[in-house]
Amino acid sequence: MTGKILWNILLAAPVALGAALVGLTPAAIAVEAQTSSQTEAASTELVSVTEVTLIEPTTQVDELAPVPLVTTETQAVTLPVVSEVDAVAESEALGVSQLAQLQEYSAEGQGEEQEAAQVTSVSQLSDVQPTDWAFQALQSLVERYGCIAGYPDGTYRGNRALTRYEFAAGMNACLDRITELISSGSEGVVTREDLATLQRLQEEFAAELATIRGLVDNLEARTAELEANQFSTTTRLAGETIFAISDIFGGEADADADNELEEPGVDEQNNLVFQSRVRLNFDTSFTGTDRLRARLQGGNFSRFLGDPSAGETRLGFETNTSSYDVRVDDLNYQFNLGDRTRIGIFANSADLRDIVLENVASPFVSSGRGAISRFGRFNPIYRITNANGAASITYRLTNPALTNNVFSVQLGYGAGEANNPDQGDGLFSGDYSAIAQLVGRNLLGGNLDLVFTYINSYIGTEDDPANPDPDDNDIAGIRSPGLGSRLSRVDRDRPLSVNSYGLQANYxxxxxxQLGGWVGYSFVRAIGLGDADVLNYAVTLAFPDLLGEGNLGGIVFGMQPRLIDSDNSLGLGDDGEDLSTGFHIEGFYRLAVTDNIDITPGIIWLTAPNHNEDNDDIFVGTIRTTFRF
Structure with a gap:
């Protein structure tokens, strides 16, 4: 029994001896002496400016003050330390502190010996707790001098933990405030006790203050450089250039008069081509929430020859120019009207996808970074007309403050010859399309986008004063070489009235x-002659960040616009429909070489081109390189 007692005494002796030594260290003696001297001094004694030495605060006070005391839910982030005097020593101190924090966290719950461990300095903590001396000292200064204004709702929230950098930012605001009071010669305001408290806080958080100074100095330098070299105070210039190497392969085409096939095959008519496109967007904002866009575009694309449908092989990034004629490709202005309404005005060359602000629920909508084919980007019913003047309104039904789900109603109208005052043209006398959409975004936990679409259109004929040149309209599956089979364009030299319905989804x-797709159904009436039905659909599979951040893998399987039924009076084919069903199969992989350069190889496989199984399959291959600047 006696031996066991002696053994316990030996174990306890080093602890007692260490405690005694700590109590006798110069730091401890200094603290006791400081406490004694502060007790003897009167708390209201004023100090002159010459008696105070403060560490110089951050030069730009307004950018850091006021800083609210906020709660941090995550671990403190280590920022790069920019030291003014001894950068190496401060970096080593921070590294030791962070290592100590990690060791402390990893050792939690490993026994009573860990529970007995003590924290001897606030610098060992990752957060400053409301119960810490430093927190309470700063809180007292804030309440006394009003150096932190608090949150916009007027609350202070002084009962929550802060990271050391948040704490240092708040302390810096108090330093600036007290320095301002001293410099102004205010009497009876700053006490010696408060200055001593600030001095101690500066010593405890010297590394964090140095980091904040470095970050602010760096930010000021970068801001000055941007202001000196900015393109415009209101306009931002953004550009995109595409280089594409493409080729087409396939066998013979069947010359079937009933299917209106006029072209032979593609093997002997095409060669490997190198084509390109460049866009310059000038985006201007006057209020911060509006946007005026003017786009210049040029390209040198020529379509492949021998396509039985004269449209199914089109690439998604083609232009309407073949000799780099520069045109104003896009000109529109969008602005908010209240908190939930967005207005769009389009002055030229806008399809319905532009009018509804690209709410088409497709991950492949971009011409430069999305699908490589024209069909694979989005539902072709949005291409039914190309407006020279249009307007749209988008109204958000849900309150963003209450839910992340977004339900919107969109209405739009576009005129094909809005700029032409001739008889049968103008805003309301010529070709037009009116669109209505119900849009749901971020549904089912933020994962589903869903769009219901209705479009009513009028499309004139070549002899119709409302449409003197129908080939100017980029009509998909209805009139000109856009997409789909020849019969799906219902080209019978009669004006067309079209009602189209679409369902688009992406989960x-x-x-x-991501899994998505669409269905598009058009009821076409050749005025005074008969009716026809045109159908298209697609399923899309998207693989964002495939094998690397910024990459995108994509697969599209669908059917381009096909005539599925028509009145005999229209004389479209033997049975009033396309002879067969051809499929569009597409695969591509976008590789992000850098943040601004993408390379996208892809292939398109068309079975039964022109929806005629007598035509051999066609393959289109391309390598698209996109530069953004």
């Missing part, structure tokens, strides 16, 4: 996989 199963 994000995970960050790396």
């Amino acid at each position: 994000r199963f995970s960050p790396g996989f």
